[in-house]
Amino acid sequence: MARVTIMIPTQRRPDGLAVAARSVFGQAGVDPSTLELVIVDNDQVPSAQSVANDLAKTAPFPVLYVHEPRPGVAFARNAGMAKASGDLIAFLDDDEEAPAGWLAGLLAARERFDADVVFGPVKTRAPAHVVEHRDYLERFFSREGPSEAVVLDRHYGCGNSLLRRAALPDPVAPFSQERNHIGGEDDMLFGHMGAAGARFAWEPAAWVWEEPVLSRLNLRYTIARAFAYGQGPSSHCAAAIPRDYVGVARWMVIGLGQAAVFGAVAGFKWLTRAHDRADWLDRAARGLGKTLWFGPFKIQFYGRTA
Structure with a gap:
């Protein structure tokens, strides 16, 4: 049975990290002995270490903490990849929360379509006091796709995705450092994979909630x-x-x-x-x-x- 690493990169969001990680602990339909959680702390100081240590005490599978002080989203993801032991890597952001069937849905779609990458929907929840442009803001941070599980001719972002490690151009450091500060490191990776013939799939049942930080809801x-x-x-x-x-x-x-x-x-x-x-x-x-x-x-x- 394939081993699965769930990876959560984080930067100074202890509450969001705790919510995301605990939602991972509650996954159903997946053998916990095949799982591990890698938390990547992309802060100059190890600000998430205490949260990771507390989470590890009640986790049903190993929780590995990685401190990547070099600033940049690609540095963070690559540091997590270097620590991960999984044949499959599932990415969850630190402002996301996964329902109990999330991971099982991603894994089932990967098997069904023999996919190299599987993506799922993101449903955004804005706080009640956000009124102006609320519909637009929730759509902006959400991810929508086909109503049925299908093979895709395009790709989405890394948050809420499952990657087959063997399909990556570099299984240890696949994310481009030139995108550290502007983002899009995942888009570049998936673009290169698609050009090389990688198979992408979509599973609408593998959705997650996202609650963006208030500073971004404008x-x-x-x-x-x-x-x-x-x-x-x-x-x-x-x-x-x-x-x-x-x-x-x-x-x-x-x-x-x-x-x-x-x-x-x-x-x-x-x-x-x-x-x-x-x-x-x-x-x-x-x-x-x-x-x-x-x-x-x-x-x-x-x-x-x-």
Whole structure:
């Protein structure tokens, strides 16, 4: 039977980490003797160590603590991979909570489709006092997909996913360090895997709750993040070996058109106070990101531990 490592990278979110880890302890339909939990603390000081130690006392399987003081999401994920002993790696974020059937759902889909990576839905819960743009904000942080379990022709992000280690280009350090501060290290990895013929699958039953920190539940954060997401296709073409100059140019032109059209609609929606005005601003930002993807326009979301 394959051994499974559940990995939770964390940075200064002790309460969220505890919720995520305890939800992992309550997984049903999976033999606990095949499981381990790896907690990766990406803080300059080992701020999550005491939480990890407390969690280990009541855990039904081993809890391994890794301190990665170097700031960056890729550093954190790679440090966890180096510690993990699993043939399969399940990723859960420290602001997520997994229902009891989560892991069994991911594992069943992997077997059914012989998948290298399986993704599941993310359902966002915003606090009751978040009223303005609430629907948009919950959609932004959520992940939706097909209503049935299927093989995918695309990929999603690393949070709530199951990876087959043998399919990774580097089984110990698969995440690119150049994405440490801007994110998208998972998108780059899955993009390379897809180009090499990896099989992706989707399991709607393997969903998780997500409760974003309050500092992110605002347009200032989400529109900047949408801009960074938009940079993904152009950056991916630029990072290809050899560099895909035609792809970069194509995405930049597409992005310019999207920014112009969606930006105009967003301006009108804002003037009329339309309920969906944030959605159109988001689309415009993603388009602009495809065009302004280089150098000084890169936005740092990760890697701040000081």
